[in-house]
Amino acid sequence: MTISPNKKIYFASDQHFGAPTPELSFPREQKFVAWLDEVKKDAECIFLLGDLFDFWFEYKTVVPKGFVRVLGKLAEIRDSGIPIYFFVGNHDLWMNDYFQKELNIPVYHDNQEYEFNGKTFLIGHGDGKGPGDKGYKRMKKVFTSPFSKWLYRWLHPDLGMKLAQYLSVKNKLISGDADVKFLGEEKEWLVQYSKRKLETKHYNYLVFGHRHLPMVITVGENAQYVNLGDWIGYFTYGVFDGEKFELKEY
Template structure:
């Protein structure tokens, strides 16, 4: 991907809009929309790294109510010709065409590789990667199976959304989230995942979300793991100017 002179690539993750309630998350949504408005003037591309919503499920003809400001701003940006890439998280993994068809946003369910200005990137949300977290990995297989999604669609949206929102907040096994504190490199599953990847292929940057912690960890002299933090406590994001990647706070 080319980066025109004066342009940058932006990365953000883990907004969890709608949590703990739509009203409580409204100020965070407004702040995120203000950030999108600010960066659209010099953005070559925007990568949203998952868990934009605390819950998202696409029925055949229905999507969750709300998030009008965010969806409208995303549509405005793509309509202006700025590409947006979305990597589903563990809270919004049931995407099935709405973002592509209505907003012109490319959606990915697995990490992807990119090259920007001769720098190589491996990018993804980060849930279920690396060793451990076996309980969540089993639950994810059930939730993403064709049969599992078919069963959920039989629930009326008012019932299905309420159940999912309750589980998202109350059940850490299903949400896949841990307490947001650094566990040390040997116990951080994403760090271990990146190191294993480096055994077979070089990447200059590994960029993930999911952990809700802004982290920059040197894996070796030429590779770095970056976790983007969140838009709940830290309001941090990544920006690549063609030479260097930085974590910044909005």
């Protein structure tokens, strides 16, 4: 893709709307909608890298209540012709085709590769990647199996949502949330994952969410690992203007 003159590509991740309660989450939702309103003015496209919601499950005819302002703004932006790409995170990994059908937003369940103005990108949420984190990786296999999803659908939505919200907050093994302190390059598993990916193919930018820590780390020659941070404590986002990638705070 060639970025049009005076246009930019925007990236954001880990909003976790609905946490810890809908009432406390609401100001963050308003702030994110304001950001979307601002970036739509010069956006070539927008990448959302997962955990937009603290929990999301699509029953056959039911989706979680709430988030109308965010969903409406995404629909407005997409209807205006600006592409939006959504990557499933560990808190919304049960997303299916609702975004595709209702908002015309494609949903990806794993990393995707892109090229913008000659710069190569590897983009994904980042959960379950790299060495370690074996407990979460096992849990993810269980939770993403067709049988688990079929079984969960038999729960009444009110019960299913309440159970999921409890687990999201209380059980860090299930949620996959890591310690939000910087661990150092050798212990940051997404840094190690990025370096390993570069052994087989070069990317200029490897962009992920999940860690909730905004950081840009050089991982190879003309190659940077970028973590987008979050919209809970940092309110950070990425922007690529066709030449360079920057992290900014809203």
